[in-house]
Amino acid sequence: QVQLQESGPGLVKPSETLSLTCAVSGGSISSGSYYWTWIRQPAGKGLEWIGRIYTSGSTNYNPSLKSRVTISVDTSKNQFSLNLSSVTAADTAVYYCARGLVNGDLGYWGQGTLVTVSS
Amino acid sequence: EIVLTQSPDFQSVTPKEKVTITCRASQSIGSSLHWYQQKPDQSPKLLIKYASQSFSGVPSRFSGSGSGTDFTLTINSLEAEDAATYYCHQSSSLPRTFGQGTKLEIK
Numbered sequence: 001q002v003q004l005q006e007s008g009p010g011l012v013k014p015s016e017t018l019s020l021t022c023a024v025s026g027g028s029i030s031s032g033s034y035y036w037t038w039i040r041q042p043a044g045k046g047l048e049w050i051g052r053i054y055t056s057g058s059t060n061y062n063p064s065l066k067s068r069v070t071i072s073v074d075t076s077k078n079q080f081s082l083n084l085s086s087v088t089a090a091d092t093a094v095y096y097c098a099r100g101l102v103n104g105d106l107g108y109w110g111q112g113t114l115v116t117v118s119s
Numbered sequence: 120e121i122v123l124t125q126s127p128d129f130q131s132v133t134p135k136e137k138v139t140i141t142c143r144a145s146q147s148i149g150s151s152l153h154w155y156q157q158k159p160d161q162s163p164k165l166l167i168k169y170a171s172q173s174f175s176g177v178p179s180r181f182s183g184s185g186s187g188t189d190f191t192l193t194i195n196s197l198e199a200e201d202a203a204t205y206y207c208h209q210s211s212s213l214p215r216t217f218g219q220g221t222k223l224e225i226k
Contacts, residue, residue: 037215047163047206049215062214063120096162104210105153105168112162 002026004097004110012091012117018084022097022110029078030055035100036080038071040093041112048093052100053080087117121145123207125218133226138194140221142207147187151211154183154192157220158203166205167192199225 008020022036029036038050051061053071061069065084073080084091094114098106122145132138142152150170155163165174167183170190180195194201202225207218 046220047208047217049217052215060213064214101210103151105165105174106155106163106208107165107168107174109162109164 002099002108004099004108006095006097006110006113008113008115010114010116012087012115013119014088014117015086018082018087018091018095018115018117020082020095020097020113020115021079022081023077023079024099025078028075029073029080030075033102035060035102036071036073037098037100037106038082039096039098039106039109040091041096042090042093050082050084050095054102089117091115092117120214121148121209121212121216123209123216123218125205125207125221127221128219129222129224131224131226132197134197134199136197138197138201138223140192140205142185142190142192142218144188144190144209144211148209148211150186151209152183152185152190153208153210154181155206155208156201156203157206163206194223197223197225201225 035052037052094112154167157163
């Protein structure tokens with residue numbers, strides 16, 4: 001069964017870049033028709049879709065974040081990454097990675113990692 | 120962007136009760152609607168995919184229905200472990216969006 005695990009700094013300073021990695025185990029990130037996705041959730045609030053990447057490198061981003069987001073994939077390490085630039089306190093949230101079907105559900109999620117933006 | 124509106128926002132229910140949560144889409148999304156359960160300090164877990172298909176390992180008391188713009192998640196014979204927040208999610212168009220969530224409290 002596929003498992004996903006987020007990692008990265010828990011504290012980022014305002015105006016800097018948030019960088020997270022999602023390690024995939026239990027299967028190759030290159031196999032199957034899946035999109036590898038990032039979602040975030042501010043404390044006590046709902047879920048926000050950030051964007052996704054296919055193993056070909058094709059990406060889709062939420063227009064609300066598009067100017068600041070980059071998602072990349074490293075098939076040799078079986079992982080994908082999120083970079084969010086020029087962060088502010090509003091970017092403080094739990095960040096989840098997930099595996100999604102091309103036009104479907106998000107069947108598998110990581111446990112999430114809290115990122116706080118503060119000086 | 121497609122807006123998903125869930126109702127109610129909060130519901131307090133007793134064990135063995137039947138619960139219905141609705142999700143309304145701002146435009147037709149066919150059957151591209153999925154339901155997730157999120158317990159405190161846990162990641163969301165897929166319950167129902169494509170409006171009515173149960174995900175592997177999900178108890179049979181959870182079921183979904185609907186198409187187009189109106190969808191329902193039903194929990195038959197509620198159990199204490201079902202206390203959670205439930206979210207709907209559409210995969211019909213980009214960007215993907217989620218409902219605001221429905222929090223279930225068990226009395």
